[in-house]
Structure formats: structure tokens, C-alpha cells
Amino acid sequence: MAQINKHYTEIKENYLFSDIAKRTAAYTAAHPEADIIRMGIGDVTLPLCDAVIQALHAAVDEMSRQESFHGYGPEQGYEFLKDAICDYYAKRNISILADEVFISDGAKSDLGNILDIFSTDNTVMVTDPVYPVYVDTNIMAGRKIIYAPANEANGFLPMPDESIDCDLIYLCSPNNPTGAAYTAAQLQVWVDYAKKHDSVILFDAAYEAFITDGKAARSIYEAEGAKDCAIEFCSFSKTAGFTGTRCGYTIVPLTLVRDQKPLQPFWLRRQTTKFNGVPYIVQRAAAAVFSEEGARQIRDNLDYYRENARTITDTLDDLGIWYTGGVHSPYIWLKCPNGMGSWEFFDFLLEKANVVGTPGEGFGECGKGYFRLTAFSSHEKTKEAMRRLKNVFQK
Amino acid sequence: MAQINKHYTEIKENYLFSDIAKRTAAYTAAHPEADIIRMGIGDVTLPLCDAVIQALHAAVDEMSRQESFHGYGPEQGYEFLKDAICDYYAKRNISILADEVFISDGAKSDLGNILDIFSTDNTVMVTDPVYPVYVDTNIMAGRKIIYAPANEANGFLPMPDESIDCDLIYLCSPNNPTGAAYTAAQLQVWVDYAKKHDSVILFDAAYEAFITDGKAARSIYEAEGAKDCAIEFCSFSKTAGFTGTRCGYTIVPLTLVRDQKPLQPFWLRRQTTKFNGVPYIVQRAAAAVFSEEGARQIRDNLDYYRENARTITDTLDDLGIWYTGGVHSPYIWLKCPNGMGSWEFFDFLLEKANVVGTPGEGFGECGKGYFRLTAFSSHEKTKEAMRRLKNVFQK
Numbered sequence: 001m002a003q004i005n006k007h008y009t010e011i012k013e014n015y016l017f018s019d020i021a022k023r024t025a026a027y028t029a030a031h032p033e034a035d036i037i038r039m040g041i042g043d044v045t046l047p048l049c050d051a052v053i054q055a056l057h058a059a060v061d062e063m064s065r066q067e068s069f070h071g072y073g074p075e076q077g078y079e080f081l082k083d084a085i086c087d088y089y090a091k092r093n094i095s096i097l098a099d100e101v102f103i104s105d106g107a108k109s110d111l112g113n114i115l116d117i118f119s120t121d122n123t124v125m126v127t128d129p130v131y132p133v134y135v136d137t138n139i140m141a142g143r144k145i146i147y148a149p150a151n152e153a154n155g156f157l158p159m160p161d162e163s164i165d166c167d168l169i170y171l172c173s174p175n176n177p178t179g180a181a182y183t184a185a186q187l188q189v190w191v192d193y194a195k196k197h198d199s200v201i202l203f204d205a206a207y208e209a210f211i212t213d214g215k216a217a218r219s220i221y222e223a224e225g226a227k228d229c230a231i232e233f234c235s236f237s238k239t240a241g242f243t244g245t246r247c248g249y250t251i252v253p254l255t256l257v258r259d260q261k262p263l264q265p266f267w268l269r270r271q272t273t274k275f276n277g278v279p280y281i282v283q284r285a286a287a288a289v290f291s292e293e294g295a296r297q298i299r300d301n302l303d304y305y306r307e308n309a310r311t312i313t314d315t316l317d318d319l320g321i322w323y324t325g326g327v328h329s330p331y332i333w334l335k336c337p338n339g340m341g342s343w344e345f346f347d348f349l350l351e352k353a354n355v356v357g358t359p360g361e362g363f364g365e366c367g368k369g370y371f372r373l374t375a376f377s378s379h380e381k382t383k384e385a386m387r388r389l390k391n392v393f394q395k
Numbered sequence: 396m397a398q399i400n401k402h403y404t405e406i407k408e409n410y411l412f413s414d415i416a417k418r419t420a421a422y423t424a425a426h427p428e429a430d431i432i433r434m435g436i437g438d439v440t441l442p443l444c445d446a447v448i449q450a451l452h453a454a455v456d457e458m459s460r461q462e463s464f465h466g467y468g469p470e471q472g473y474e475f476l477k478d479a480i481c482d483y484y485a486k487r488n489i490s491i492l493a494d495e496v497f498i499s500d501g502a503k504s505d506l507g508n509i510l511d512i513f514s515t516d517n518t519v520m521v522t523d524p525v526y527p528v529y530v531d532t533n534i535m536a537g538r539k540i541i542y543a544p545a546n547e548a549n550g551f552l553p554m555p556d557e558s559i560d561c562d563l564i565y566l567c568s569p570n571n572p573t574g575a576a577y578t579a580a581q582l583q584v585w586v587d588y589a590k591k592h593d594s595v596i597l598f599d600a601a602y603e604a605f606i607t608d609g610k611a612a613r614s615i616y617e618a619e620g621a622k623d624c625a626i627e628f629c630s631f632s633k634t635a636g637f638t639g640t641r642c643g644y645t646i647v648p649l650t651l652v653r654d655q656k657p658l659q660p661f662w663l664r665r666q667t668t669k670f671n672g673v674p675y676i677v678q679r680a681a682a683a684v685f686s687e688e689g690a691r692q693i694r695d696n697l698d699y700y701r702e703n704a705r706t707i708t709d710t711l712d713d714l715g716i717w718y719t720g721g722v723h724s725p726y727i728w729l730k731c732p733n734g735m736g737s738w739e740f741f742d743f744l745l746e747k748a749n750v751v752g753t754p755g756e757g758f759g760e761c762g763k764g765y766f767r768l769t770a771f772s773s774h775e776k777t778k779e780a781m782r783r784l785k786n787v788f789q790k
Contacts, residue, residue, distance in 0.1 A: 004513060258396065276500070
């Protein structure tokens with residue numbers, strides 16, 4: 001008899017976004033005149049930039065002619081895109097080889113699929129609050145999970161505990177959901193821990209493009225020795241608005257060895273066996289992100305979102321509300337005012353300001369009493385939402 | 396210490412296509428004047444049809460404007476494409492619900508990833524010769540594999556052995572690599588076996604569009620009760636030349652229950668956790684395949700390849716060489732003439748006719764002494780290759 005993977009029955013259903021939708025719908029039904037502003041959205045809103053659009057049209061035209069048609073490509077991605085990514089790292093003085101770059105349909109897929117190459121006996125560490133994918137994918141495989149608490153005391157940036165042994169370590173910086181970002185010096189402590197414990201760090205850098213100054217690290221490889229212990233996951237989703245276009249890349253260094261075995265050939269084997277590459281036209285679009293015009297245009301888009309983040313953080317500063325994130329990140333993680341709980345503040349904000357955000361406790365125990373706002377709305381709506389917030393709290 | 400998945404070390408390296416490339420390169424180096432014709436290619440060569448190209452351009456334009464931009468879509472695919480697929484089945488009198496359809500980046504990905512929802516204790520049956528992905532993905536998970544021999548006696552269409560208990564059964568029809576195709580009556584025997592043994596059939600229908608007459612079954616769901624025991628994997632790769640555009644779909648019936656649990660919610664959970672959907676523009680392209688013009692244009696392309704298959708089978712008929720496939724399939728699986736081994740015939744054909752094909756033994760023990768030719772070349776090259784074959788054997 002075919003048996004199901006019993007670990008699937010152990011996954012907790014997360015009703016966070018459906019609960020938000022339900023409460024918002026109920027409020028709207030009771031107050032049809034309310035002008036609701038959604039500040040919980042984790043998706044980009046600006047269209048693809050012109051350089052990407054031109055690259056897509058050109059690639060589609062290539063696919064229309066026999067002499068320039070592209071069938072199966074290399075599962076790990078085309079050289080033109082892998083080379084552009086190596087250049088992107090080289091500009092930051094990080095040396096990545098083309099063979100270490102794997103093009104994928106997004107960081108989420110790779111963050112889940114990478115587990116295939118690791119033993120199910122490994123113990124996993126995630127931070128709390130956490131992007132739920134790290135937890136659910138490991139429950140599916142039956143791995144033991146340890147939570148590292150993130151809180152105001154550690155600035156929502158937990159550091160390693162030498163007394164605890166973790167085999168696989170998830171770090172997301174700038175963080176989803178908190179927006180907090182590690183410095184290279186802090187990442188160095190994690191790298192040193194990983195090398196001492198023979199752990200592997202799975203570093204989610206999906207939001208690295210939001211980092212503006214030299215303070216936060218844009219890559220785990222800014223820490224010395226990281227290429228011996230870390231895999232990095234990157235995405236065009238937030239960098240270039242590819243959430244519906246689907247492209248990411250994963251760096252598996254050739255020098256990353258565990259059990260006396262280099263991991264790169266294992267990931268190559270996983271990808272060549274269970275994946276068939278990213279659409280040619282999408283890879284051309286992704287490469288355009290690294291062109292001179294592309295880079296300028298996506299910078300403009302990121303600046304647009306950054307201005308929203310500033311509008312939000314300026315307001316929170318004025319109101320004396322504690323927060324982290326918002327500087328290197330489209331996410332602002334605030335402490336609910338007046339000791340309110342996450343859901344209490346959700347209802348309060350919905351009712352008093354007609355603003356919808358995300359209750360922090362949806363991301364884990366340590367998220368209780370916190371709340372996430374995002375910078376992906378328009379300037380106008382963000383300003384209006386903050387005007388209302390001021391109104392409510394300055395009364 | 397992070398430990399690797401030890402099963403990865405148990406996968407045999409398959410050097411089939413690299414060995415072909417090496418031998419061909421060596422011959423070309425020694426005979427630079429040789430005009431090599433490649434008949435081993437498993438990839439399409441005709442460009443995307445006009446309806447698909449128009450849909451791609453239109454979707455790219457949508458992505459360029461804020462009001463029609465698409466960010467994250469549903470992981471399981473857009474309704475417009477799922478509905479088109481339900482219609483495609485309905486035309487063949489098969490009732491599929493939109494919730495049973497999962498859009499993916501290709502059948503290869505889903506055929507590998509579906510295993511996530513099944514226990515590693517399950518015993519797996521594959522046919523021999525076999526598409527290597529079925530074998531390697533199960534070795535990666537440590538499952539026991541049973542081989543059902545395909546041979547001339549059973550027309551390369553093995554039927555179930557009641558004395559053997561298999562939990563997961565891979566069937567590929569029309570088959571890769573043999574091109575043999577089951578009838579609905581034959582599939583009924585497999586479905587009856589699966590229902591009796593509580594097995595799940597994983598039915599790879601990637602080549603269904605090549606079926607021309609009503610004799611071969613285009614879907615496992617043509618067999619009664621199949622929706623209680625079978626998952627079907629389909630692809631736009633060979634149907635519409637999407638090998639480099641990447642789109643497929645998988646049908647997980649709501650009535651498929653094992654361990655008292657419906658499987659559809661498990662697959663939904665897998666996809667929402669480890670996948671983020673297919674690019675919007677690609678889903679629009681896939682939907683265009685089902686439009687009136689799209690359907691006509693891809694039929695023309697399939698006819699082009701079918702004519703190549705006929706050129707090949709006519710030649711083999713003339714020469715009295717045994718083969719299967721070529722009727723419902725772009726693959727022709729022939730018995731090497733004069734008792735030659737697969738690699739012996741490879742070298743013979745390369746040397747005497749400057750034609751490159753694929754040695755059957757690369758697909759399994761039962762492939763020894765057989766050889767695969769494909770219909771994906773041009774009319775001119777296919778005809779020239781067959782002219783040379785006749786010359787060699789009619790001397």
C-alpha cells in the first residue's frame with residue numbers, strides 16, 4: 001500500500017494571512033465606506049523596469065525564429081547570467097566562480113529543495129520570528145528544529161550559543177519579517193561558530209539589494225571563511241520586482257565540504273535530476289538587471305520603496321514607537337504601542353485608522369506584541385496611512 | 396556536524412550522453428570532413444508557434460504597466476490556465492476539476508518532487524528501459540526499486556505481475572525511450588492492479604499529444620477508476636516546444652486517498668511551501684496553446700515531427716529492421732541489426748553513415764541490443780540520414 005510521508009501531518013496550518021483577510025473583510029462589510037490602506041503586503045507593486053521589458057521582448061523574438069530558438073538549457077543556468085552574477089559579486093570584492101552559481105525559479109524553491117542533499121538526522125536552527133518556509137520544509141523531512149529567540153535585547157539579531165549544537169543554520173538578513181540586518185562582524189561570529197561545529201549556514205539574502213550603506217552585510221561571504229561553511233540564496237523578486245517573473249540564484253561554494261564530500265556536486269545532481277532550468281526568456285530578463293540601464297532603473301524602484309520605509313520610520317520616531325528594520329529593508333517591525341498584543345493592535349489599527357498590517361505573532365512566539373508594516377505600497381497611500389497613525393496616537 | 400544525504404552517494408553516474416558526445420567528437424576530429432547528422436536529440440527544434448509568441452509579447456507588455464503588472468500568483472497556477480486544461484480534458488470526455496490541476500515548471504520537476512509526499516518505505520516499480528529520473532529520484536530518497544522488464548515479447552509494454560507488491564508505479568506512455576504506447580484496455584489492467592494493491596500510479600503523459608488515432612490512450616483517466624489511484628504528469632515541452640520555456644501540469648484527483656488521507660492537500664502543501672508558481676508570462680503562453688490558432692499551429696508542428704517519424708519507420712520497414720514507437724511518439728526504438736550491441740551499432744552507424752543515435756542500453760539492462768532514433772531533426776536531415784542507412788544495409 002502506498003503510504004504518505006507522515007511528517008506532512010505534523011505541519012501546523014498557518015492561518016495568518018487568511019485570518020487577516022477574514023477580519024479585514026468583516027470590517028469592510030460592516031463599514032463599506034471605509035478607505036482601507038493595506039500595509040501588510042509582502043509583494044512588490046511597481047512594474048518591471050524598462051531594461052527588463054526590452055530584454056523579455058527581444059528574447060521572445062529569439063524564440064520565434066528557428067535559428068535563435070532555445071530548447072533545453074543547462075539546468076544550472078546559462079553562462080551569460082552566471083557570469084553577470086559573478087561580476088555582481090566581484091564589484092563587492094567577493095570572488096564567486098560560475099560553477100558555484102545555480103540559477104533557480106526563486107529563493108523559496110531552493111531554500112526548500114536544498115534540504116534534499118542533507119541527512120534528515122541533522123538538527124536545524126531557525127530564528128524566532130521566522131519565515132515559515134524554513135520551519136515547514138524541515139518538519140516535512142522530520143528534522144529536529146531549535147529556535148533562537150530574536151528580541152529587543154539582541155536587536156532581533158540572535159547570536160550563536162556555543163553550548164547548543166546545530167547542523168543547519170538558517171539566517172535571513174535583512175530579515176523577513178523583522179527587517180533587522182547583521183553586520184559583517186556579526187556574521188563572522190556565526191561563520192566561526194559554523195566552522196567550529198561543522199555546521200552549514202543557509203543564508204537567505206533575498207533582501208540584500210535594500211542595503212544602502214556599508215554597515216549591514218549584503219552577503220555572508222563578507223565574513224572570512226564563509227565559503228567553507230555557507231550556502232547563499234538570492235532572488236530577483238524584491239531586487240527587481242520578479243515576484244511574478246520567477247528567478248533567483250543560489251551560491252554553493254566549491255570549497256564547502258562536509259562528511260569529506262564537497263556539496264556542490266550533490267546540489268548539481270539534485271538540480272539536474274529534479275529541475276530543468278529557468279525559462280530562457282526569464283534568464284535574459286534577469287541578466288538585464290545587471291546592465292547599466294537595468295541597474296539604474298531598479299535602483300530607482302528600490303529608492304521608491306525606501307522613501308516609503310522612511311515615511312513609516314519617521315512617523316514611528318515622532319510617535320516614540322520602538323521599531324527595527326526599515327533602513328536596509330522594506331519591512332518595519334514595530335512594538336505594539338501601549339502593551340497591546342499583535343492581534344489587538346491589528347484590530348485597533350483597522351478600526352481607528354483603516355490600516356491593515358501583519359501581526360508579528362504570525363511569525364512565531366517571539367513575534368507576540370510586535371507588528372509588521374511594509375514599504376511596498378504607493379507614496380500616497382503610505383503617507384496617508386502614516387497621517388492617520390499620527391492622528392490616532394497624538395490625540 | 397552537518398551530514399549529507401547518504402543516498403546521494405548511491406546514485407550511479409549515467410555517462411550516456413557524455414559518452415555519445417565523446418565518441419562523436421573523437422570521430423569528428425579524425426574525420427573533419429564528415430557531415431554528421433544527429434538523430435539522438437531529445438529536444439524540439441521548431442520555434443514557438445505564433446499564437447504563443449503573441450501571447451508572450453502581450454503578457455510582457457502587461458508586466459510593463461503598474462495597472463496590469465502581476466506579482467506573486469497562486470503557487471498552483473492561474474485559474475485561466477487551469478480552466479483551459481480542464482477544457483482540454485473535457486473534450487476527451489474526462490472530467491478534471493480546477494482544484495485537481497497544478498501548474499508547474501515541467502513534468503521532470505513534478506515527477507521528482509511528487510515523491511516528497513510519499514513515505515520512503517514505499518516500494519517503487521519502474522519499467523526497464525526507463526527514463527533515468529524515475530530511478531535516480533527514488534535512490535535519492537532510499538526507496539527500494541523493482542524493475543519490470545520491457546522487451547519484444549511484451550511489445551515493450553510490461554503488464555502487472557499480481558505476485559509482486561508495488562506501492563508506487565511509474566508508467567510512461569507513449570514511452571520515453573521506446574515510443575511504445577498503452578491502450579486504454581491495457582491501462583485498465585494497471586488501474587485494477589493499483590486499486591487492488593492500494594498502489595499509486597505515477598503516469599507520465601508528456602508525449603500524449605503525439606497520439607494520432609484512438610488506439611493508444613492519451614490519459615490514464617481513460618481507464619475506469621483511475622482517478623482513485625493515479626496522478627498524471629503532462630508537459631508543454633514536446634506538445635508545444637516549451638523545452639526552454641518551461642511549463643507543465645500535474646493532475647492530483649481529489650478522490651485519490653491513501654492511508655485514509657486525500658493526497659491533493661498534501662501536494663498543495665508541498666507546492667505552496669517549496670514552490671512559488673510558474674512565471675505569469677509563461678502561463679499566458681501556455682494558455683495560448685489551447686486557443687483555436689494555437690491548437691492549429693502546434694498540430695502543424697507535431698505533424699512536421701510525425702513526418703520525420705514516418706520517414707524513419709518507412710526506412711526500417713524497407714530494411715526489415717524490428718522497431719517499436721514512431722507512431723504515437725517522436726521516438727523510434729529499433730533492434731540493432733545483425734545482432735550488434737547498442738554501442739557496437741552506435742559506432743557502426745557513426746562510421747558508415749555519419750549518423751548519431753542513442754544506444755538503448757543507456758536506459759537500462761533491457762535496452763541492450765536496442766537503439767533510439769528521434770524525429771526532432773529537419774525533414775532534409777532525416778531523409779538524408781535514412782538514405783545513408785539504406786545505402787549501408789542494402790549493399
